[in-house]
Amino acid sequence: MSGIVIIGAGECGVRAAFAARAEGFDGEVTLVGDECGMPYERPPLSKPDANGATLKPICTAEMLAAKNIMLLDGVAAKHINREASCVRLSTGEDLKYSRLLLATGASPRRLTCEGGEHAVTLRTIEDANRIYSAAVKGTRTVIIGAGLIGLELAAELVGRGNKITVLEAGPVPLGRNVPQPLAQRIVERHLAEGVDIVCNVEVARISSRAVELVGGQLIAADLVVAAIGVVPNTDLAQAAGLYIGNGIAVDEALRTIDTNIFAAGDCASVNFSGLGLQRFETWQNAQFQGEIAGRNLAGASGVFRPPVWFWSDQYDLGLQGVGQTIGKATAQRTLSDDAKILFYLNDAGQLVGAAGLGVGNAVAKDIKLAQKLIEAKVAVAAASLEDPTTNLKKLLKPAPAN
Amino acid sequence: MANWIDACAADDIDEEDVIRFDHDGRTFAVYRSPDDNYFCTDGLCTHEQVHLADGLVMDHTIECPKHNGQFDYRTGEATRTPVCVNLGVYPVKVEGGRVLIDI
């Protein structure tokens, strides 16, 4: 009997499996995942507790059993045969599907310089265990890439007594996804904690003892971590003749050009009418796209729409962002000396993005309300966003006119 | 036997909002609903032990400030991922403008 097959048992694949059941699908649901063991959350890998990286499962075996979801862990999908509607597994078996979801995620981008193989990357629990067991007190660690994961790791490892140097090819740290005023505050904190951050540098080669920059400078290193972004896992889809454009291309219903095959999460590039292909690499996106794809696998016709939310924790600072935060902020809300939110309005006065940084969860409530304001597409006045005494909830539910 | 503890004044909590209440080494979240009823749950999210008082109350839902898990604060039921374990809930009564909880 054929049913729903989901390739990739990460955040997205697991949510999709449960969502297909929630939609009432009663055929077989099979999750095929090449990692061993129960599916786990990735964010804690760069925000570990005192004992190192703890495995935080997304669900339990009992939860899977209760919904009659079959997990084939440690099994890779090798090939998709679209004519025969089946997936060839690494065990040699063929698995028939009526509907297929590709939730294959992304893999760390590799360094292409000489000796690049000396650098480790951080994506899996094995990667994390390798890093935390090597990075003992006094270890000289060089992190290549000052993005969110590189800097979260820097914060964690400096706290474990490592001497940290972060090398960034671009002109500023966190240049890709964090508004610069907030990024600067995060960087200042890193510097105060003793992390060295060097921008505008290119790595020439890596040996087992040092990183050499273009120009000749040598930085001694016991451990080198490459955190230079991820590339979507599209090989299977490409070999199956599906369209690829910075990810597996899907429409807003997360369906590929093959009506029985969907893609979601880090591997999927969504074609939004008017916006073109957009791929997101965040945890909540993986959940939401997984839920929509899962329901659609079961016959629903939901669509995925931005905004997408993300968070990052570094030291005691909590960063949260939602929507488009490009260019100069339209309004700034200061909640306290150490909590600030930037808002981005479009020409029609609608909120399109917000990002905030503060100690702990100081910005959380307002960022959630910002997300709702973006979704509601209501026009808001910059002045009311800036006034910290305005309850943003009131902007969402305007007082009834009398 | 009921053990009613005075948590706060009824108007210490805004409508459709939540505050933190600590007692005897334990921590709680006390809610006031949009229809002006009061509720009390465990203070910490069952996902990563983050205090829910920094979260957002909408209708009868509390959304965790950290990763947006949701609970129905009237019953403690976990209603949105990543949370899957329910919160403990405690009886509440309002007397003489004070919010009392049975913990």
Ligand SMILES: Cc1cc2nc3c(=O)[nH]c(=O)nc-3n(C[C@H](O)[C@H](O)[C@H](O)COP(=O)(O)OP(=O)(O)OC[C@H]3O[C@@H](n4cnc5c(N)ncnc54)[C@H](O)[C@@H]3O)c2cc1C
């Ligand atoms: C260290 C780290 C920290 C992060 N921190 C944050 C954060 O703070 N905030 C945030 O918003 N996001 C964060 N993220 C990003 C977030 O974890 C990802 O966006 C999310 O995991 C994407 O989920 P996914 O299911 O699409 O992909 P993945 O989690 O990559 O899962 C895909 C799974 O599919 C498997 N797979 C691939 N190909 C095959 C195949 N052919 N056969 C079988 N299985 C296959 C993979 O091995 C993997 O297990 C972090 C990521 C990392 C690595």
Ligand code: FES
């Ligand atoms: S700590 Fe509450 S959802 Fe993660």
